[in-house]
Amino acid sequence: SYVSYPADGILCALxxxxxxxxxxxxxxxxxxxxxxxxxxxxxxxxxLRNGARMxxxxxxxxxxxxRMQAAARQGSPGP
Numbered sequence: 001s002y003v004s005y006p007a008d009g010i011l012c013a014l015x016x017x018x019x020x021x022x023x024x025x026x027x028x029x030x031x032x033x034x035x036x037x038x039x040x041x042x043x044x045x046x047x048l049r050n051g052a053r054m055x056x057x058x059x060x061x062x063x064x065x066x067r068m069q070a071a072a073r074q075g076s077p078g079p
Contacts, residue, residue, distance in 0.1 A: 010032070018028040 014025075014028050014032055017023060017031050018025055021028065021031065023031060
Protein backbone atom coordinates (compact mmCIF):
# COMPACT_ATOMS: atom_id res chain seq x y z
CA SER A 1 0.00 0.00 0.00
CA TYR A 2 1.04 3.59 -0.57
CA VAL A 3 2.18 5.58 2.45
CA SER A 4 3.15 9.21 2.17
CA TYR A 5 6.74 10.34 2.69
CA PRO A 6 6.27 12.04 6.11
CA ALA A 7 4.43 8.99 7.43
CA ASP A 8 7.27 6.76 6.20
CA GLY A 9 9.74 8.79 8.27
CA ILE A 10 7.59 8.53 11.37
CA LEU A 11 7.13 4.80 10.91
CA CYS A 12 10.87 4.37 10.41
CA ALA A 13 11.61 6.32 13.60
CA LEU A 14 9.07 4.30 15.57
CA UNK A 15 10.50 1.05 14.22
CA UNK A 16 14.04 2.12 15.11
CA UNK A 17 13.08 3.10 18.66
CA UNK A 18 11.16 -0.15 19.07
CA UNK A 19 13.89 -2.36 17.64
CA UNK A 20 17.09 -0.70 18.89
CA UNK A 21 15.67 0.64 22.14
CA UNK A 22 14.07 -2.64 23.10
CA UNK A 23 10.88 -0.80 24.02
CA UNK A 24 7.37 -2.11 23.55
CA UNK A 25 5.30 -0.37 20.92
CA UNK A 26 3.36 1.80 23.37
CA UNK A 27 6.61 3.02 24.95
CA UNK A 28 8.13 3.65 21.52
CA UNK A 29 5.16 5.86 20.63
CA UNK A 30 5.47 7.74 23.92
CA UNK A 31 9.25 8.19 23.46
CA UNK A 32 8.92 9.43 19.88
CA UNK A 33 6.12 11.80 20.86
CA UNK A 34 8.19 13.21 23.72
CA UNK A 35 11.23 13.61 21.47
CA UNK A 36 9.19 15.40 18.80
CA UNK A 37 7.57 17.74 21.32
CA UNK A 38 10.95 18.54 22.89
CA UNK A 39 12.46 19.25 19.48
CA UNK A 40 9.60 21.67 18.70
CA UNK A 41 9.76 23.41 22.08
CA UNK A 42 12.00 26.28 20.87
CA UNK A 43 9.51 27.06 18.09
CA UNK A 44 6.63 27.05 20.57
CA UNK A 45 8.52 29.40 22.90
CA UNK A 46 9.25 31.77 20.00
CA UNK A 47 5.57 31.71 18.98
CA LEU A 48 4.51 32.57 22.53
CA ARG A 49 7.02 35.43 22.69
CA ASN A 50 5.88 36.79 19.33
CA GLY A 51 2.25 36.61 20.46
CA ALA A 52 3.10 38.56 23.61
CA ARG A 53 4.92 41.20 21.56
CA MET A 54 1.98 41.50 19.18
CA UNK A 55 -0.44 41.87 22.10
CA UNK A 56 1.78 44.58 23.57
CA UNK A 57 1.89 46.43 20.22
CA UNK A 58 -1.82 45.95 19.41
CA UNK A 59 -3.04 49.35 20.68
CA UNK A 60 -0.46 51.23 18.63
CA UNK A 61 -1.12 49.11 15.55
CA UNK A 62 -4.85 49.67 15.93
CA UNK A 63 -4.34 53.44 16.14
CA UNK A 64 -2.22 53.44 12.99
CA UNK A 65 -4.82 51.33 11.17
CA UNK A 66 -7.57 53.75 12.15
CA ARG A 67 -5.53 56.72 10.90
CA MET A 68 -4.86 54.91 7.62
CA GLN A 69 -8.55 54.07 7.16
CA ALA A 70 -9.55 57.67 7.92
CA ALA A 71 -6.99 58.93 5.40
CA ALA A 72 -8.25 56.46 2.79
CA ARG A 73 -11.84 57.61 3.32
CA GLN A 74 -10.73 61.23 2.77
CA GLY A 75 -8.90 60.28 -0.41
CA SER A 76 -5.42 60.92 0.89
CA PRO A 77 -2.73 59.26 -1.29
CA GLY A 78 -0.84 57.92 1.75
CA PRO A 79 2.91 57.77 2.38
